[in-house]
Amino acid sequence: MTQVKKSGVPARQEIPQEFKWDLESVYATDEEWERDFAAVKELAEKIKGYSGRLGASAGTLLECLKLRDEIMVLGSQVIVFANLRRDEDTSNAKHQGMADRAGSLGVVLNTAVSFIEPELLGLEDGVVSGFLKEEPGLDEYRHYLDNVLRQKPHTLSPREEQLLAMAGELDDAPYNIFSMLNNADMRFPEIRDEEGEKVELSHGRYIKFMQSPDRRVRREAYEAMYTTYGNIKNTLATSLNSKIKGGMFFARARNFASAREAALFTDNIPVSVYDNVVDTINANLEPLHRYVSLKKRVLGLEKIAMHDIYAPLVSEVKMEVPFAKAREMVLAALAPLGEEYVRDASKAFTEGWIDVYENKGKRSGAYSWGSYSTKPFMLLNYDDTLNDASTLAHELGHSMHSYYSKTNLPPSTAQYPIFLAEVASTLNEALLNDYLLKTTEDKQKRLYIINEYLETIRGTVYRQTLFAEFEKEIYARSEAGQSLTNEDFSNLWLELNKKYYGPEMEVDDLIGLEWARIPHFYYNFYVYKYVTGFAAATCLAQNVLAGDEEATKRYLQFLKSGGSDYPLNILKTAGVDMTEPKPLVTTLEVFSKLLAELEELL
Template sequence: MSEQRKKSLPKRNEIDLKYKWDLEAIYANDQDWEHDFKKAKDLADQLKKYEGKLENSPQDLLHVLKLSDQVSELVGRIFVYARMRKDEDNTNAKYQALADRANSLSIEVNSASSYIVPEILAISTETLKKYIQEEKGLQLYQQYLDEIIRMKPHVLSTEEEKLLAQVGEVAQAPDNIFGMLNNADIKFPTIKDENGEEVELTKGRYIQFMESADRRVRKDAFTALYQTYGNLKNTFAATLNANVKKNVFYAKVRKYPSALVASLDDDNVSQEVYDNLIATVHKNMDLMYRYVKLRKKLLGMDELHMYDLYTPIVKDVKIHVPYEKAQEIVIKGLEPLGKDYLTQLQKGFESRWIDVYENQGKTSGAYSWGAYGTHPYILLNYQNNVNDMFTLAHELGHSMHSFYSHANQPYVYSHYKIFVAEVASTLNEALLMNYLLKTTTDKNEKLYYLNHYLEQFRATVYRQTMFAEFEKMIHEKVESGEALTPELLNQMYHELNMKYYGPEMVVDDLIDLEWARIPHFYMNFYVYKYATGFSAAISLSQQILEEGQPAVDRYLTFLKSGSSDYPVNLLKKAGVDMNTPEPVQKALDVFKEILDQMEALLAEK
């Protein structure tokens, strides 16, 4: 962003009210916030008084669970309001302070309630079942208590758990060291931009350079970035090795057969889901090879390199989408979801769920958030382009998921799991894309949308699955007693790129170092959820378009379910069984259809 553009950004008070979110729906004023802040501290003090008493009676257990929900719900509201006020303008000292206080309160309440799960675990399973039978109010917490009982074989003695908790801060060291190295200490050289001017390479600018039409710029940025990582490869390898060893240590201590199984067990997901994803993507590598070949042809290159993956292949298409127009298009695109969904969506637009435009000090990017008992909120920095229209549809998916979950579930089950978090958002994007492809008459625009869709598949299904496979491999290496040296990591990563991109791609040696810059490798088998969530969403969107109301009804039931059941079970009721390869295969069938359409359209030109 140029200095001139920075200066031209409006101040917060210069933005029209209709484009600002309505945080007064959470708290009418800051005094009301202060009132609840004090109330939450009082409730936290009450909660502490029950420590050591949960085994006394089913009534005491129920009272504590209700009290814990009450204080957690209140703290959620306090935290969301303060943080979103800060996000409006991060230079506002008043809301910096409120956000800091809310964070401290959250830590205080977590500490006050930390005895609850260990004390429930100390109650015998038979006694706990008896309590549920005797006290009808506990039946609401059946799923919550079942989950605690399910995890019991992997919970250690009280003293051992205390010891592990004390080790927790030390265990964060690999992630913290990587973060400091990757975000603070690493410095990249300058390169010459398209105008021949020296510009310092940063991680933020890297993607912009990768999208450049000037191949020399792309190559220089690629080389500069990965040579810099290469200079630190021994440190990055040692950090990643330590992080994997930490995961393996915790898995062994908690009596799991592997780090992968331990990680998946948090969501009660079987390893079959993970393995099916990788195996199904492997079976469909020919489609990625076709796309790589098409990209190479459209870019008119003799050789396609890794630095040619992000530059647009459909040139000179500029689609202007003002915000009000984006609202209209999104509503039309989401019509297959039915009247109730659209009515609530329209209410969201009219009730100021959304903070639309950029202003000085506003948090960048986009998100959907909110507190139980209030409507959801969306932060945007809308720029009148196609990407931001899709971002609007995406965030509305999250918000509608939260809206339906909060409206239909008690607080304890109102928050959906990360495993299903991207389903509703990606499904909205898929329906919007289907609408645009059906209604767009301009061939270049249609090619642009088709390529946009293909890139989503490449980045979210193929690339994230490659990451997931790499994670599985490095953990298996450590579990079998091997050390993750830079040479071994480079070799494994090179072979994976060869496998995933195929014979038409020149896999440059420098890409072997990409493992060194991926923060998700410190998030313990997280990336596969992007690919499974995307696949589930595409599969469900196809069912909605083909079946109509029965599929819509199943989907809305899923949105209303929160975390009242395990995520794989909820998706199965909606119509996708992630324990089988079918949803991933159906998604990749759509990838094939998009490829076919694009190749056919190009043949007509």
Template sequence: MSAAPAARMLPKRNEIPDEMKWKLEDMYATTEQWEQDFQEVRNLIVKIQGFAGKLAESAHNLLDCLKVQDQLAEKMGRLYAYARMRRDEDNTNATYQALTDRAATLSVQASSATAFVTPEILSIPPETLEQFMAEEPELQLYQFALQEILRTKEHVLSPAEEQLLAAVGELAHAPGTIFGMLNNADIKFPTIRDENGEEVELTKGRYIQFLESKDRRVRKDAFEALYATYRQQKNTLAAILNASVKKDVFYAKVRKYESARHAAMDADNIPVEVYDNLIRTVREYLPEMYRYVRLRKKLLGVDELHMYDLFAPIVPDVEFKISYEEAKRIVAKGLEPLGEEYGSILQEGFNSRWIDVHENQGKTSGAYSWGPYGTHPFVLLNWQDNMNNMFTLAHEMGHAIHSYFTNTTQPFTYSDYTIFVAEVASTCNEALVLEHLLRTTSDPRERMYLINHQLEAFRGTVFRQTMFAEFEKMTHEKVEAGEPLTPELLCQMYRELNLDYYGPDMVVDEEIDMEWARIPHFYNAFYVYKYATGFSAATALSQQILREGKPAVDRYIRFLKSGSSDYSINLLKAAGVDMTSPQPIRDALDVFKKLLDEMEQLAEQVR
């Protein structure tokens, strides 16, 4: 009797080739340099505390304080980004766990030390502020930032209260930190048998790959194994999420907001109606989602469509197996309409180790783009050779180049940008790459495959993220009403939403009731709706770029260079879309409807 083959395990970090790793040395060449900046931030904390109580005395004091605050924030941002990204390489590495903890603690100290700034500025009479602006020309740089502080005046507390809130900041991050450790370092999934009968370790990175398997048994085994693992921790996970939601509600109450949702949206100066419009408009289009579910069921040829069938290929005899190198070439070609400047930055990112490509033991799952001011951005991937990963590369490079343009154009004060606009840059890239592929594909089966990819993008980004947004709204309203978020309640609410969003032709398996337990975004509340609004805006902008050419490209690049120099709604209007109206959501969902029509026609042709 022969021994069972050994399971294919993930490589260790030191087994990944250097050229496939990001070069974090571009932030700090050595840990000693990091330690020097750590000490410098401590010094700046002492320095800024010397301005407390003195901002109203002179324009000079106000300007110097704002400059020191910028220096402090810039260095603190780099310290934390480096430590956290090193930890993300391998969450089991104790050295970088410690560095991240130290950076987080220092960040709280910095927030506490600067907590007096906003209340003191708000206490300066408006006529005195105007006089300061006239006396000190360098204060003009801060005009919009000061205007933004004045906008939120009614929600800012006294200096002592602000300092207290800043001091408990580390506690406020605890639910997200605990969830991250449990989800990335401690949870271990079992092995399953792949299509060839080999035992393979289930990981979060491989999960979607298994769900895309043509073998239904593999899909079902991966689905059940993943959620059974989370279900074993359901009480702990519910307690962590409950704590996170309570934290959101606490901050909203003390800052005198109507709700946690109002507080979150006010940070970007986005009307709450934008959120409500999104949910209402997407629900109007749910019959189109049900039609897509019926088509998927028909093309798979199954009596029952299960949740683990949602990623299965429905176009026979077409498989886009795309290597990382090939993906880079396709993405570059698809983004050519954005012009030479954009293309050269893209190549720099590809060639200068901005990207951490492969999955390894202990590495943070998923994908993101991040990078502090003063360095280029970085991208974390967990690469698998498929089309989804190619679009993830396009998506994250959209974020990265947005950051690059902003950081090299704007002063530090306006170098950040809101998440509301962030998802536009990333999703516009995806739309352009897809359009390129559709333009160069005439084979009906390949065309079906690509259209289905875009239908899946709509399902995942507009429908699913709106469902997540509705779940967040419900969880916060429950806590605001004094109800605890028990595992049973969370599962029940999540199940009802899945029934609503997928309709009568979908078997909503009980395993999916636990999906709330593995969504990291729920620890950054009222974030996910921006994926859906961003997708809609990006759909409009990509069409303008392809239709108008240079004028639309110029508007778009100006938008990418704007940072936070104006409100998000205004920046998008200047780029060409008005998100205060539900119309961009309708327009995007009409594209979904049109693609679905073509998919149904192609399905008849290839039968």
């Protein structure tokens, strides 16, 4: 494929079949897809006949839930196929049309089954537990039913629920305003690149400029970025305040003590887990301060500033990794997970799970996606770099999680929650990093690999915890009746950056505006999941790499557990207790150990 790529981006038909995903295993023809599209719409009509009848008998409830599974399995298959066909070549009008229709079908299916949960919540206490005792077939739905019924104290009357649903659209407004300002209306000035040429700053180019070895370029990009945000800081403070007020409104309406408790309730996570993340990372900031100090020394700076934080400690090492080598490397790195895992992971390469190379019209980026009844497909745009090999390991982690979950569980519990989603992918990356360090002797390559991993931990654990602490504090202040201005947001952001990056970092006023460009603050307490997922994966990886056979067995069981229990319980069974500091401390010990090697090598 390297030869093909050298002559430009190939058309879809020029890509050899062995490097394409096997969508024909889902539907051999588009006509087969059309038949299932029509069939699932009929099933959606059929399930409406159960509305108002779920309390009639245990048998009726079981029939309805089985039919719901059938709808969701077939519907997902139809939707996934159309989207993957579109993504392999977005210029194909027919497949674009199929994907659009699939999107509309998703709305139809969700609407058709939307009566089930409100109706279950409306049943008298004891009815569902009675049905579970009476009908053994309902046993596979025990966790699903428990998860629905725990919402009862936070569920209102049908009319009140209707009003909250109508108000939901208003709650989207702050993010929509932020998004339009941020992505459509905002114009950045020009800066001078490394050659002195004028180039317009953009969101996409910002990190590239911040990683420039030329300090002037970094400083100009940094100043241009935050000066631009400074021009609309009052507007963005108002939109963020509105989001906070919305979160408080919905939390109070549903009888939660706080917006944070309401947001974490979805995954059945107590707020103490969130606090544990913030408190534990705060107690372990010293390694980050050491990292800043090392960066200052290696970059030869008298004073290190916020625009230096992304500056590379070592120049990028060109490590060409053709796909065949990446396959060999990744499977070798995953060997500590045992023969069963490696054998099953090999299927990804031999059974058409992966769409490997870029072609004209192909969607950019990478993802893992499939349905209960399909292979766990992976889209890549592989370009022979070490980063691409790491992406392969990452997406293979997701696909293996999906593969084991659906192979071992019924549709009702096979889907794993977002809280667990990044564990399998991050663990694979950790194993690949360990393998690379064990098999790489070249000093520059080792430096590069270690620096990349340290940057990943800094960005995922330290930086996201800073975000999580900021979000916790702004909601707490607002819930205490304090009105928040852009100065309040900026002052808090400055304080946190000073604390996290330590005494050697010069924290200037401009960084105080960074909160204004972070979209995650419109996602309701989402960022802490990046930290918990990374820490859980790192802790599990350390156990596996230590040769602990029981730990490896427990991890494979984790992959096979899908969403069959609440996330904290599934992780605890795997050997990680996210209510305790240990997984986070273990992660920062890995950071410290790698940092010590870097300090020695530089």
